[in-house]
Amino acid sequence: xxxxxxxxxxxxxxxxxxxxxxxxxxxxxxxxxxxxxxxxxxxxxxxxxxxxxxxxxxxxxxxxxxxxxxxxxxxxxxxxxxxxxxxxxxxxxxxxxxxxxxxxxxxxxxxxxxxxxxxxxxxxxxxxxxxxxxxxxxxxxxxxxxxxxxxxxxxxxxxxxxxxxxxxxxxxxxxxxxxxxxxxxxxxxxxxxxxxxxxxxxxxxxxxxxxxxxxxxxxxxxxxxxxxxxxxxxxxxxxxxxxxxxxxxxxxxxxxxxxxxxx
Numbered sequence: 001x002x003x004x005x006x007x008x009x010x011x012x013x014x015x016x017x018x019x020x021x022x023x024x025x026x027x028x029x030x031x032x033x034x035x036x037x038x039x040x041x042x043x044x045x046x047x048x049x050x051x052x053x054x055x056x057x058x059x060x061x062x063x064x065x066x067x068x069x070x071x072x073x074x075x076x077x078x079x080x081x082x083x084x085x086x087x088x089x090x091x092x093x094x095x096x097x098x099x100x101x102x103x104x105x106x107x108x109x110x111x112x113x114x115x116x117x118x119x120x121x122x123x124x125x126x127x128x129x130x131x132x133x134x135x136x137x138x139x140x141x142x143x144x145x146x147x148x149x150x151x152x153x154x155x156x157x158x159x160x161x162x163x164x165x166x167x168x169x170x171x172x173x174x175x176x177x178x179x180x181x182x183x184x185x186x187x188x189x190x191x192x193x194x195x196x197x198x199x200x201x202x203x204x205x206x207x208x209x210x211x212x213x214x215x216x217x218x219x220x221x222x223x224x225x226x227x228x229x230x231x232x233x234x235x236x237x238x239x240x241x242x243x244x245x246x247x248x249x250x251x252x253x254x255x256x257x258x259x260x261x262x263x
Contacts, residue, residue, distance in 0.1 A: 077117040084110055085107060136164050142179070142180060146187070151193075152187055152194070152195055153195070154194075155197070158199045161201075163206050175208065175235075178235050181231065182232075186253070191214050192213050194212065195212040196209070196211045202258070206259050207256060207258050208257040208259070209254070210254065211253070212252045212253050214252045215251075215252070216251050217245065217246070242258045
């Protein structure tokens with residue numbers, strides 16, 4: 001009887017020890033799993049921080065490039081035109097009425113060019129048409145300018161009502177700049193004849209579709225020398241918009257942007 005009691009006691013101790021070891025094992029596994037999750041979360045956070053820094057750097061570089069371009073435009077276009085006006089005035093000879101007419105016409109031509117150059121530069125700095133005509137009106141003005149100077153036919157379809165025109169200023173300017181960059185890249189790289197921009201509403205989002213009939217997505221699309229993906233991503237990221245890229249039915253480039261309108 002004593003022996004049986006001893007065996008039961010030993011079995012009880014072994015059972016308690018086994019349960020204890022099992023609990024310890026579960027605790028160790030749980031702690032390791034939590035540590036692994038924490039490491040993964042830290043890695044994801046670090047990757048997000050690095051990505052945000054990269055986007056911020058892209059914005060800074062884009063702004064610096066824009067400043068250099070505007071400075072170059074002021075120097076080459078406005079500065080040269082004003083220098084020519086100065087030379088014309090200095091060389092003016094009032095000897096005949098014909099000279100006076102030539103002088104007046106020459107000055108008017110130079111002044112008109114300066115006005116046009118300043119208008120284009122100020123438009124590049126801040127598209128005033130958004131405030132004057134609304135987003136769709138400004139985009140139509142841009143499309144007319146593109147068609148006039150490049151031959152690219154731009155079609156705009158708006159099935160989102162007044163939603164595009166009700167975007168807040170920051171969202172409207174960012175989206176306008178994205179459309180401007182997409183059009184510029186279509187002109188430079190796609191060899192396209194037409195571009196299509198359409199606006200629709202979908203499940204609380206406003207979707208913006210951009211397509212062209214060019215040669216499709218360039219191989220260097222992820223580089224700064226290509227379509228400027230990082231610059232587009234940074235502008236859309238600022239306003240909380242998502243986008244996808246691919247090829248359309250015409251084998252040309254396409255981009256679909258989804259944005260929750262903040263009005």
